[in-house]
Amino acid sequence: xxxxxxxxxxxxxxxxxxxxxxxxxxxxxxxxxxxxxxxxxxxxxxxxxxxxxxxxxxxxxxxxxxxxxxxxxxxxxxxxxxxxxxxxxxxxxxxxxxxxxxxxxxxxxxxxxxxxxxxxxxxxxxxxxxxxxxxxxxxxxxxxxxxxxxxxxxxxxxxxxxxxxxx
Amino acid sequence: xxxxxxxxxxxxxxxxxxxxxxxxxxxxxxxxxxxxxxxxxxxxxxxxxxxxxxxxxxxxxxxxxxxxxxxxxxxxxxxxxxxxxxxxxxxxxxxxxxxxxxxxxxxxxxxxxxxxxxxxxxxxxxxxx
Numbered sequence: 297x298x299x300x301x302x303x304x305x306x307x308x309x310x311x312x313x314x315x316x317x318x319x320x321x322x323x324x325x326x327x328x329x330x331x332x333x334x335x336x337x338x339x340x341x342x343x344x345x346x347x348x349x350x351x352x353x354x355x356x357x358x359x360x361x362x363x364x365x366x367x368x369x370x371x372x373x374x375x376x377x378x379x380x381x382x383x384x385x386x387x388x389x390x391x392x393x394x395x396x397x398x399x400x401x402x403x404x405x406x407x408x409x410x411x412x413x414x415x416x417x418x419x420x421x422x423x424x425x426x427x428x429x430x431x432x433x434x435x436x437x438x439x440x441x442x443x444x445x446x447x448x449x450x451x452x453x454x455x456x457x458x459x460x461x462x463x
Numbered sequence: 464x465x466x467x468x469x470x471x472x473x474x475x476x477x478x479x480x481x482x483x484x485x486x487x488x489x490x491x492x493x494x495x496x497x498x499x500x501x502x503x504x505x506x507x508x509x510x511x512x513x514x515x516x517x518x519x520x521x522x523x524x525x526x527x528x529x530x531x532x533x534x535x536x537x538x539x540x541x542x543x544x545x546x547x548x549x550x551x552x553x554x555x556x557x558x559x560x561x562x563x564x565x566x567x568x569x570x571x572x573x574x575x576x577x578x579x580x581x582x583x584x585x586x587x588x589x590x591x592x
């Protein structure tokens with residue numbers, strides 16, 4: 297569980313694993329597929345074509361929550377949530393956006409309040425992280441679903457005008 | 464029994480609509496609060512028994528929708544359930560004070576959704592469908 301140090305919540309990969317597990321088990325486990333932490337030697341290859349979904353939090357805590365997965369996994373996730381193989385690119389964007397919305401909302405609930413959550417933003421392609429002095433990764437969990445890797449990460453920001461874009 | 468699902472995510476509208484349909488409901492959908500008000504205006508006297516309301520939506524958010532709906536006497540029979548990722552205690556209090564009857568935090572298992580409908584006295588849909 298999360299650690300509280302000097303009044304501040306320090307997120308751990310276990311927190312992110314638990315939150316992602318709640319989301320996946322609620323909406324993606326009807327066929328019994330489980331989510332478990334990924335072995336350290338097989339993280340998501342973020343140099344490839346990746347779907348990046350993010351939401352930002354503004355208020356007492358400022359930051360972003362990022363969900364990254366391959367386009368193939370994003371398609372599988374969408375099919376599982378919608379319970380149909382006939383999904384459009386817009387369906388994939390919407391489904392992955394809703395996933396990061398739920399993960400982000402639960403991360404927000406662990407941080408200082410009050411704060412507000414932005415609408416999700418979803419991008420595909422070879423998007424590189426652009427960490428700056430104002431945005432830094434505070435926690436990451438490399439997970440797998442149906443044997444496919446995905447990553448949940450949390451980024452903190454000192455700026456209050458961050459949008460939901462990729463850090 | 465009729466239900467109105469209000470969520471800007473088509474995926475969530477599909478998930479909730481599927482669960483409600485399995486419980487015997489006819490399901491209406493809206494992508495934001497304003498669209499939901501338009502659906503209710505068009506429904507005339509054939510109003511939904513319950514509306515599930517997301518919080519964060521474009522155009523009109525869920526809290527504004529709840530406040531707006533509660534100002535209309537002819538719509539006061541509609542039970543309102545917030546279904547949202549917003550989990551702060553202050554937000555739950557605000558939503559209930561504005562007129563929502565129940566509050567369900569995403570993610571949730573299907574049985575939790577059915578239990579909330581039971582709490583609203585809407586558990587007979589399956590039997591009467």
